Amino acid sequence: MKRILIIEDEKSLVRFIQLELEHENFFVKVAYDGKSGLHVALTEEWDLILLDLMLPYIDGMEVCRRLREYKSTPVIMLTARDAINDRIQGLDSGADDYIAKPFDIDELFARIRAIFRRVELEERPVRSVLSIRDIAVDPDSRVVTRSGMTIELTKREFDLLIVFLKNPNMVQTRDMLLDQVWGYDSLVETKVVDVYVRYLRHKLDVPGEESIIQTVRGIGYVVRT
Ligand code: CA
Numbered sequence: 449m450k451r452i453l454i455i456e457d458e459k460s461l462v463r464f465i466q467l468e469l470e471h472e473n474f475f476v477k478v479a480y481d482g483k484s485g486l487h488v489a490l491t492e493e494w495d496l497i498l499l500d501l502m503l504p505y506i507d508g509m510e511v512c513r514r515l516r517e518y519k520s521t522p523v524i525m526l527t528a529r530d531a532i533n534d535r536i537q538g539l540d541s542g543a544d545d546y547i548a549k550p551f552d553i554d555e556l557f558a559r560i561r562a563i564f565r566r567v568e569l570e571e572r573p574v575r576s577v578l579s580i581r582d583i584a585v586d587p588d589s590r591v592v593t594r595s596g597m598t599i600e601l602t603k604r605e606f607d608l609l610i611v612f613l614k615n616p617n618m619v620q621t622r623d624m625l626l627d628q629v630w631g632y633d634s635l636v637e638t639k640v641v642d643v644y645v646r647y648l649r650h651k652l653d654v655p656g657e658e659s660i661i662q663t664v665r666g667i668g669y670v671v672r673t
Pocket of ligand 1: 456457458500501502503
């Protein structure tokens with residue numbers, strides 16, 4: 449559940465936004481002035497802060513400036529004054545976006561979604577998809593596809609395929625495969641490798657076409673690009 453902090457002194461507006469956000473399954477907390485708002489913003493973790501510009505004790509710009517000395521929590525500035533100056537100042541003080549009151553709740557939601565999308569993109573690690581020919585493997589999600597069709601593999605089959613994809617054109621002996629997939633101390637016999645290669649071929653290969661995993665007689669197996 450995403451956590452949103454509202455710092456706004458206009459109680460009826462706060463109540464309205466809070467109900468709408470809670471309806472969308474956000475956890476919401478409210479601070480009605482700049483001083484307590486800054487305190488909550490700094491001492492608790494938030495996914496987003498909706499920050500009013502005109503606030504008692506410390507105004508929104510100053511709250512944002514002080515927050516930015518410590519945290520990069522996304523901030524959408526709310527302001528009644530729809531002046532270009534406020535917008536520029538708001539963004540200068542470190543706000544991520546700005547919305548002028550009165551606003552449509554759908555527009556606020558659109559801005560919130562845009563910010564969450566951006567944060568997710570920034571946080572998402574770069575996926576290192578392994579591929580050979582038309583076979584693609586995402587090691588993180590463990591999704592395997594051939595020509596875009598998902599192929600279900602067991603853990604061992606998956607681990608075995610990963611070894612081949614990480615070492616294209618390099619012949620893997622049965623012992624090498626055993627070490628990498630089953631572990632050095634494994635008491636499994638090397639012929640289990642043959643069994644799992646057969647499973648993999650059965651799931652990956654296209655009938656009538658040459659197998660993706662080739663046998664190197666007397667040595668082991670190789671996947672060629
Ligand atoms: Ca206000």
